[in-house]
Amino acid sequence: MTNKLNLNNLTKSEEDYLKALFQLLIEDGATKVGNNQLAEYLKVSPASTNNMVKKLKTKGYVVSEKYGKLDLTEEGKPIAVRLIRKHRLWETFLCNYLNFTWDEVHDVAEQLEHIKSQKLIDELDRFMDFPQKDPHGEIIPNADGEYFVLPKITLSSLEEGDTCQLVAVNDGSVTFLKYVSEIGLALSSEIKIVEIREFDKSIRIEFNNAIETVTKKFADNVFVKKLV
Amino acid sequence: MTNKLNLNNLTKSEEDYLKALFQLLIEDGATKVGNNQLAEYLKVSPASTNNMVKKLKTKGYVVSEKYGKLDLTEEGKPIAVRLIRKHRLWETFLCNYLNFTWDEVHDVAEQLEHIKSQKLIDELDRFMDFPQKDPHGEIIPNADGEYFVLPKITLSSLEEGDTCQLVAVNDGSVTFLKYVSEIGLALSSEIKIVEIREFDKSIRIEFNNAIETVTKKFADNVFVKKLV
DNA sequence: TTAATTTGTTAGTCATAGCTAACTTTTTTA
C-alpha cells in the first residue's frame, strides 16, 4: 500500500477548479454538478471549464461521462479538502492576529491558500493552537483531511416564534458580510423570528434587544442552529 | 503632485524580474547589469529575459539602450523594494513565530512575497512590532520604501588577526545556510581570523572558543562588521 | 412527440512566459 506522497504539482487554476467542484458537490449539497454550473461558479466560460475538466480527468481527479455530470475521485477530494483547510486557517489568522474584519479576509485567503508548504500550514495551525472553526463559523478540516459539514439550516427555513443561534454565514459576498456586521450580528448571536411577512417573505428578527427586518435573500445566507 | 496609487497590476514574473534586477544593481553592487547576467541570476534563457525586459521597458520600469546595460527607473525601484520588504517580513515571521529554520524560509518567502494585499503586510509588520532585520541579518525596508544597504564586508576580505562580528549571510543557498548553522555560527557571533592559508585561501577562524577551517567560497558569503 | 431551450463540446484565437536555434552587435584577445 504505497500511500503516494502528495507532491501537489497542481497549478493554481487546477486547484481552484477542484475546490470549486468540491464545494458545489459537498457543501452546497447539490446531488449533481454540471459543466456550466461549475463555469458559472468560477465565473469563467463553459469552454474553459470543459477544457480544465478534461485535463483533471486525465490526471485522475475528476470523473464524468460525456455530456454527463461531474464528480471528484478519491484522489481529487483530499486536494480540495486541503485547500479548504488552508483557506480557513489563513482566514482565522487574518482575523485573530492581523486585525482583518470578516469581509476583508476572503480575497487574501484565496491567494494564501495556494502557497505550497506543508510545514507552513502545520505550523500556522499549531501557532493558533489548532482552531476548530474559522471566523465565519465554518469547521476547519484537520491535518488528516477529515471534513465535517455543518448541517446548514438557513435562517429563512425557520418559522415565526422560533429561536436560534447564528453558527455561520456564507462568505461569498463582501457586501453581505459588511451588512451582517453593521446590523450587529455576530457568531453565536441569539435570534428570534418575530414575524414572517407573507407578501415578500421578509422577516422581522429580534436580537440584542432590538428588532430588524431582513429579506429572504439575506436569511438564505445566514446559517443557524435552532434552539429548543 | 498626484502620487499615483500603486495598483501593482504586475504578474509574478514581472515582479521577479524587477526584484532580481534591483538585487543585481543595488545589493550586489554591480555597476552594470546586462541581459545575460539577469538571465543567469533568474535561471532562465537570455531570450526570455530579453523578452521580459522589452515588456518592462514599455511599462516604464526599466531603461536600456539596444545592446546596452539595464537599469531600473524611479517607478521600477519602489516595486522591487516593496517585494524585498515583503520577503524579509515573511522570513522573519516564519522564523520567529512558525519554527522555521534559516535554511527553510527562503522558498516559502519567495511565494509569500507575491501575495497582493497592502493591509496584510502592514499588519504583519505591526504584529511583529516592526522588526528592523530579517533572520539572515538583512535590514527590512520600512513601509515608506526606504532602503538601506548594509555595507557588505565579507569575511574573506579581512586579514589575519582581525576580529569581527557576523551581521548577515547570503541567503541564496540552502546547503550553505545549513552549513553555517551546523558549525554553530549565528548572527552576532564574534569571529577571529586566526590564519589565512596562502595555498588555497582557506581561513582558520575562531569563534565560540573553537577553531574551524572554512574555504574562501564560504567566507565570500558571510558578511561581517569589523571590530576595532 | 416534436420543437424550443438548456447544457455540453469542439475548433480556433489570444496573452503570458517559457524554450531553442540562428543571427547580429559588441567586446576581447591574439
Add this chain to the structure above:
DNA sequence: TAAAAAAGTTAGCTATGACTAACAAATTAA
C-alpha cells in the same frame, strides 16, 4: 586591427488557461 568570443536580439515554437463562435446532445415544454 582582424579574428574569436561573449553578449544581446530575433524568429518561431511550446504549454497553460482564458476567450468566442459554432455545433451537438440532452432536457423541458408545448
